[in-house]
Amino acid sequence: MPSSPTLDYYNTHAEEYARLTGTADMTGNYIRFLKFVPQGGTIADIGCGGGRDMKYFKDHGYRALGVDASPQLCTIAHEYSGCPVTCSDFLSWTPDIRFDAFWANASLLHLPYDGILEFFRTKTQYLKTPGILYFAMKSDIPEGPDDKGRYFTPFSEALLEDILRTARDFTILDRWSNPDRLGRKDHTWETIILGH
Secondary structure (H helix, E strand, O other): OOOOHHHHHHHHOHHHHHHHHOOOOOHHHHHHHHOOOOOOOEEEEEOOOOOHHHHHHHHOOOEEEEEEOOHHHHHHHHHHHOOOEEEOOOOOOOOOOOEEEEEEEOOHHHOOHHHHHHHHHHHHHHEEEEEEEEEEEEOOOOOEEOOOOOEEOOOOHHHHHHHHHHOOOOEEEEEEEEEOOOOOOOOEEEEEEEEO
């Protein structure tokens, strides 16, 4: 897997990142997402980080699998959640099963604009019908690297329109905005749940 400043950051700061993000209370988001997922269904956590979300899904009776590009985070996520984790970048990932749902919380935003569209064009084939896709992105940030060297693409209405044109059989089931769960000021998250 080729290196990048984004991946280098997460490999170098994996334990710190997992510890910090593990404190975020995502319960409200879980509830809104899981009402669309069949009980006991399969969920792929795209960009699973430290395994916080996978562990919740597993503890509530779902079959969860993680995907992350950082080998260090993959190890932490597996040990913390007890779920299988595939170490791969999102666009190279080719699972051997189809899932009831994708959970992509704060992960697709590390892809360039065209990479996000490629994800929706090539990876939604691994969702069952009906299938659910949750994603959350920051909406108020510049495109490009942040002060830590991590690449970001901000959410925009134009991006959402392009996603819906790319994944043509998906429609919006739920959508909301919320402030940052870690208390960082001037961070707004846009969360979308798509279904087909």
